[in-house]
Amino acid sequence: MLRTALFLPVVLLAVPFVWDFFVAYELGLYLLYGIVGQGLVICWGRAGFLPLGQALFFGTGAYLSGYILTSFEASWIAVGLLLVIAGLVPALIAGLVGAMVFNRQIGSGPYFSLITLALAMLGFQLANSADQITGGFNGMTGIPGLPGVDSYEGLYFVILAALAVSTLIVTYVLKAPFGQLLAAVAQNEERLQFFGFRTGTLKALAFAISAALAGFAGALYAPHQGIVTPQAVGFLLSAELVIWTAVGGRNKVLGPVFGAVFIGFLAAGLRDIFRFWEVVVAIVFVVVVLRFPEGLSGLILAGGRRIALGFSDRARPVRDIELAAVRQESEAALRYDGIGVKIGAVTILDGLSLDISGGGIHCIIGPNGAGKTSAFNALTGKLPVAEGTIAWQGETITGERAYRVAARGIGRKFQVPSVFPELSVGQNIDIALWANRMSHAEMFSMRSYRWRSALLAHLEKLFPFLGRPNIRAGDLSLGQRQMLEFALSNLPEPALLLLDEPCAGLSAIETSEMIEAIADLSRTYNRMLVIIEHDMQVVEKLSDHVIVLHQGRLLANGSLAEIKQNTEVQAVYAGGAK
Amino acid sequence: MEIVTVYGLNLLYTVATLGLIVLGLAVVFGLLGVMNMAHGEFVMLGAYSALIVQNQGLPILLAIPLALLVCGLFGWLVEWLMIRHLYSRPFDTLLATWGLAILMRKAIEGLFGRGYQSIDQTVPGTVHLLGVDYPAYRIVLFGVIAVLFAVLFGWYQRSNTGARIKAMVSNLELAAAVGIDTVLLARMTFVFGVCTAGLAGVLLAPLVRIEPFMGLDYLLSSFFILVVGGLGSLEGLLIGSGIIGGTDIVVSAISDKTAGYLSVLTISILFLWLKPDGIFSRR
Amino acid sequence: MNRREFVKTSLLGAALAGVAVAPLRTAIAAEPLKVGVLIPLSGPAGLFGPSSQNCAMLAAKEINANGGVLGRQIELQFADVGGPPADATRAALKLWKGEKTEAFIGMHDSAVRGALTNLFKGQVPYIYTPVYEGGECSTGTYVLGETPNQQLEPVIPWMASEKGADKWYLIGNDYNWPRDTNAAAKGYISSSGGSVVGEEYLPFTADNFDSNLAKIKDTGANAVLITLVGGASVGFNRAFASFGLSAGALRLGTLIEENTLMGIGAENSANLYSSAGYFGNIESPAAKAFADAYKAEFGADAALLNALGESCYEGVKLLKALADKTGSLDAAAMDAAADGVSYDGPRGKATMSARHVSRDIFLAEANGNQFKVIKTFENVGAGNNCG
Structure with missing residues (x-):
């Protein structure tokens, strides 16, 4: 890696002298495309969503640049202004689109991709039709070069500098906590929301950064070419940008640069001599997608395995910044009032009313289909509430989104352990520590990797495997994943922690370890724990208070002894002693 | 009044042809999650099948079995070589089929040349209908497409295959566990999807330009129709075609084609944003 | 030329640059005249690639058989400009500076033309051949195509x-x-x-x-x-x-x-x-002779003759006429001599004024x-x- 870092700049700087300046000119164009592709590394390689209209931002940057260079006397102040505007305007557009789309839709489905595609098509048509401003199809022509820089010679070095800046930016973004959060978005966006992260904003920000890079590259494209036409905005260039990125490697910072240069020279070399040159390019492309999804740079730079997914073998920084414990402002109080939830025609919760307050362990029991997990889902914004209200600490929070509920100090552990499988144990812990604590600025500070808390030390004692941070979370056993997620859901130190069958799938020994841990933590930190449990053994050992649900309603509510005496409960459970 | 009738018939034509083209894409995308960027190129294969039949002087109806054969065999091969490796990687299906589309265009260019081809109208001339002169072949097409959709609808509702596909979609592992050959079923689904594209190509051939790049025309608007209509129902498909086609027709009539195109894109974006599961979704 | 040769010649070229290139070239009068022909071979206009290529080759062959241009044999260098302008600029620059191409003939859209006039800036003769919207007036650019x-x-x-x-x-x-x-x-x-x-x-x-x-x-x-x-x-x-x-x-x-x-x-x-300005079956003797020669050279199945393809033939003809009158391929001298240049082609007689030609139009x-x-x-x- 270090060798590449030294070798590559030397080779690139030597090109105009060893070959010729027009080879460098050609290379410069591909490097600009590569910079746009580097934005795709952030969005697609890291965060898992694929923008299909990146040319929109590239072209917008190029038109803005062309307009500024043509209209104003060439001066370096104008150039500085130009680089800022050409990066900022696309970033604002992308940020806005991203915020609007990602905050409505969770996941990385094709809809966002199709929206960006449609936007690029829209952009092409507008650039084509608004010929008073853009010059129409024939383009905005006669754009002068940067002041004192020959477009065919000196500009190449400016492009190299831009590439260096872009590479540094992308590398930093990926290495910073923000980059790790993006990897978490790709792997388990919902989980991240339950840690209180507004994932839509994270994705929108990633998209905005990629758009800024595209606009920045476009700003140099205008003086490089002297002309900007609607093709610079359109769908075909957008598709090609994705192709170059895929071929070069969507997971490597320099992958798209390599892809654009490789395909660029391959196509340029073939197109004048071989009528079916596109066949060669298409075959390369299809084979790479099928056989080498990490791209050609993944093939060449072996050893950089899994970096992009966030998992890395690099030594973790020592955790030496102690976080203060989260203080509970007031006594925990949760109230369900006549909650009704329906899925289709099926009633899941049927006017559930319930009051829980104070610390300690509250167990929810009930037969299958009683609505236990749905009660959690209604609270945490996972299921739409049709009627009734839910109040937390006296404030109505009905229908709030998962991240808002989490930000109020309500944590949750799922029945099937939900962690970030491609991240290491240490990285999973990072995210849980960051949850509800991290400011936007801290997402870009490497200091955040050094955070630790008293609770973390406590948890490491309870679960010794947490002390081996370099294990990939997905490689843990089911029991360990349950324990990891349990630990993660504790780390933000929520005022209310919801545990959905924390012992499901655990062996007898693991079950008793888990019971011990829950009891230990409950004793040490007086917070409200609500546990859904089938296993009466667990209920016996842990519960301070038991709630029985049946058919979406509250059946009984009291101490375990009281519940055992309740005839209605006995009737429901008559079928078995479970 | 006449102009209203013409626009009404045009809308019907648009819905029918778009519905036919999108059908295969909907099946492949909706059931398999494969974004087939080469869908338009299978339409092209259908059109060139009609060309072969015409050039050989054979009865034009033979184009239908030929197109089904060509698309079926080629679709089978593509599924085997390419698609089946990518079921769990939806973005990669998009990329791989984009490459496939280029290869198919170039193959047709190699075989038939770059130039435009022309298929004669099987039913030439116009007929006088509801007070207007309307192309006779289009009227025939309405009937054919209506029958086709009715048959498909009935078959999917009643046949065992329909139930199996539904089972496969709702739970892949369970379907495999109860003895459904999901590998074969997925392949047949893909083949079915591209065969309907080929059929669309044959039926539309007399009306459109025929050349290696023709497939691009059908691709992008098809995806937008899919999204507007929502996946998973024939009604949604036709309503999606109606909304996209209707917007284009109405805005183009009031203003111009460019405004129509911009409106279609805008509506598609709004649907993708606000109602990504289609017009029937409750979200 | 493969890449290694390319590197070698480029290095040699760099060593000689600025020393004695120009005198050297006039000394070797028989050195072939490299003419870049920029036509769409891919993309939507790629349809016109084959006929354009054929027509340019036919013109070069006929001119070479009659002694070439200024005593030099024409060597055509084709480049695909069917993509966006950025690709065309790249291809043209490579020919111009890399291959030392001395004149260009272009049959492509106006966006590419805008990029090329911006690249050439009148330093190399550039003949634009297809039908277009009119209004091109850049130095060193000569337009053959029909205007509205x-x-x-x-x-x-x-x-x-x-x-x-x-x-x-x-x-x-x-x-x-x-x-x-x-x-x-x-x-x-x-x-x-x-x-x-x-x-x-x-x-x-x-x-x-x-x-x-x-x-x-x-x-x-x-x-x-x-x-x-x-x-x-x-x-x-x-x-x-x-x-x-x-x-x-x-x-x-x-x-x-x-x-x-x-x-x-x-x-x-x-x-x-x-x-x-042209159809494949114009009845004039010149047009018939051209069509026959085309058929003889490329066979009956060759790409259809059409106005866009044939314009490349005219382009080579115009280049010869311009060079003959100027007596050199110097762009500035050619610009001074261009008005009044005329030649006879399949389309009939064309006469240049204000960078465009007046000529017969067929309906x-x-x-x-x-x-x-x-x-x-x-x-x-x-x-x-x-x-």
């Missing part, structure tokens, strides 16, 4: 008087060439006593023309001026005929050439006219899937392009 003035000035009045065309509907793709063509057309329509009943521009993606046809019918137009390009023109004309509109309104296209007509199809081509009527020239307008000027 040439295609319409004589034709629209003739259509009015001979065919009774007085209610025109203008339809084109949404970009510069159709808009500029229609702007010119409006003047000729009103001066010939007609009126424009509709004007509409379609995005490149348009593939359904129903609403346009309904409007055309509704306006009662009896003539349609078509500036749609390629596939859109094919699709529009097929739909136009299928609605039975051909009998009621004539169609005039300014870019409907032989390939487009093949796509439109014989049964859809009734009452369809095209105005251009053809579609007869099945063939064109038949029905009227020749002699020596039509290109209009005012440098105002």
Whole structure:
């Protein structure tokens, strides 16, 4: 890696002298495309969503640049202004689109991709039709070069500098906590929301950064070419940008640069001599997608395995910044009032009313289909509430989104352990520590990797495997994943922690370890724990208070002894002693 | 009044042809999650099948079995070589089929040349209908497409295959566990999807330009129709075609084609944003 | 030339640069003259690649057989400019600076032309050959193609008087060439006593023309001026005929050439006219000789002759005429000598003034899937392009 870092700049700087300046000119164009592709590394390689209209931002940057260079006397102040505007305007557009789309839709489905595609098509048509401003199809022509820089010679070095800046930016973004959060978005966006992260904003920000890079590259494209036409905005260039990125490697910072240069020279070399040159390019492309999804740079730079997914073998920084414990402002109080939830025609919760307050362990029991997990889902914004209200600490929070509920100090552990499988144990812990604590600025500070808390030390004692941070979370056993997620859901130190069958799938020994841990933590930190449990053994050992649900309603509510005496409960459970 | 009738018939034509083209894409995308960027190129294969039949002087109806054969065999091969490796990687299906589309265009260019081809109208001339002169072949097409959709609808509702596909979609592992050959079923689904594209190509051939790049025309608007209509129902498909086609027709009539195109894109974006599961979704 | 050779020659070139290149070149008079031919071999216009390539090669062969240009044999260097302007600039720069190409002939869209004039800046002769919207006036650039003035000035009045065309509907793709063509057309329509009943521009993606046809019918137009390009023109004309509109309104296209007509199809081509500087079956002796030579050289199955392809033949011819009069390939000297240069080609005699040529214009009527020239307008000027 270090060798590449030294070798590559030397080779690139030597090109105009060893070959010729027009080879460098050609290379410069591909490097600009590569910079746009580097934005795709952030969005697609890291965060898992694929923008299909990146040319929109590239072209917008190029038109803005062309307009500024043509209209104003060439001066370096104008150039500085130009680089800022050409990066900022696309970033604002992308940020806005991203915020609007990602905050409505969770996941990385094709809809966002199709929206960006449609936007690029829209952009092409507008650039084509608004010929008073853009010059129409024939383009905005006669754009002068940067002041004192020959477009065919000196500009190449400016492009190299831009590439260096872009590479540094992308590398930093990926290495910073923000980059790790993006990897978490790709792997388990919902989980991240339950840690209180507004994932839509994270994705929108990633998209905005990629758009800024595209606009920045476009700003140099205008003086490089002297002309900007609607093709610079359109769908075909957008598709090609994705192709170059895929071929070069969507997971490597320099992958798209390599892809654009490789395909660029391959196509340029073939197109004048071989009528079916596109066949060669298409075959390369299809084979790479099928056989080498990490791209050609993944093939060449072996050893950089899994970096992009966030998992890395690099030594973790020592955790030496102690976080203060989260203080509970007031006594925990949760109230369900006549909650009704329906899925289709099926009633899941049927006017559930319930009051829980104070610390300690509250167990929810009930037969299958009683609505236990749905009660959690209604609270945490996972299921739409049709009627009734839910109040937390006296404030109505009905229908709030998962991240808002989490930000109020309500944590949750799922029945099937939900962690970030491609991240290491240490990285999973990072995210849980960051949850509800991290400011936007801290997402870009490497200091955040050094955070630790008293609770973390406590948890490491309870679960010794947490002390081996370099294990990939997905490689843990089911029991360990349950324990990891349990630990993660504790780390933000929520005022209310919801545990959905924390012992499901655990062996007898693991079950008793888990019971011990829950009891230990409950004793040490007086917070409200609500546990859904089938296993009466667990209920016996842990519960301070038991709630029985049946058919979406509250059946009984009291101490375990009281519940055992309740005839209605006995009737429901008559079928078995479970 | 006449102009209203013409626009009404045009809308019907648009819905029918778009519905036919999108059908295969909907099946492949909706059931398999494969974004087939080469869908338009299978339409092209259908059109060139009609060309072969015409050039050989054979009865034009033979184009239908030929197109089904060509698309079926080629679709089978593509599924085997390419698609089946990518079921769990939806973005990669998009990329791989984009490459496939280029290869198919170039193959047709190699075989038939770059130039435009022309298929004669099987039913030439116009007929006088509801007070207007309307192309006779289009009227025939309405009937054919209506029958086709009715048959498909009935078959999917009643046949065992329909139930199996539904089972496969709702739970892949369970379907495999109860003895459904999901590998074969997925392949047949893909083949079915591209065969309907080929059929669309044959039926539309007399009306459109025929050349290696023709497939691009059908691709992008098809995806937008899919999204507007929502996946998973024939009604949604036709309503999606109606909304996209209707917007284009109405805005183009009031203003111009460019405004129509911009409106279609805008509506598609709004649907993708606000109602990504289609017009029937409750979200 | 493979990459290694390329590197070697480039290094050698760099070593010699600025020392003695120019005197060296004049000393070796028999050194071949490298002419870059920039044509679309891929992309939507790639259809015209093969015929353009053939025509340029035929011209070079004929000129070389008669002693070449300034005593030097022409060596054609083809480059694909079917992509966006950025690709074309790259290809042209590589030829110009890498291969030391001394003159360029281009048959491509206007966006690429804009990029190339910006690249060349008058330092190398550049001949632009296809039909276009007019107005190119850059130094060192010579335009052969038909301008809207040439295609319409004589034709629209003739259509009015001979065919009774007085209610025109203008339809084109949404970009510069159709808009500029229609702007010119409006003047000729009103001066010939007609009126424009509709004007509409379609995005490149348009593939359904129903609403346009309904409007055309509704306006009662009896003539349609078509500036749609390629596939859109094919699709529009097929739909136009299928609605039975051909009998009621004539169609005039300014870019409907032989390939487009093949796509439109014989049964859809009734009452369809095209105005251009060339058709594959012009009856003049020069044109017939050219068509025969083309057939002899490339076979009966070769790419169809058409105005765009043939313009590359004319381009090579014009280069020779310019070089002969100038006595060199120096761009500045050529610019000074260009006015008044003329040559004879398959299209007839062309005479250069203000970077454009005045020449004969042919009006053809579609007869099945063939064109038949029905009227020749002699020596039509290109209009005012440098105002």
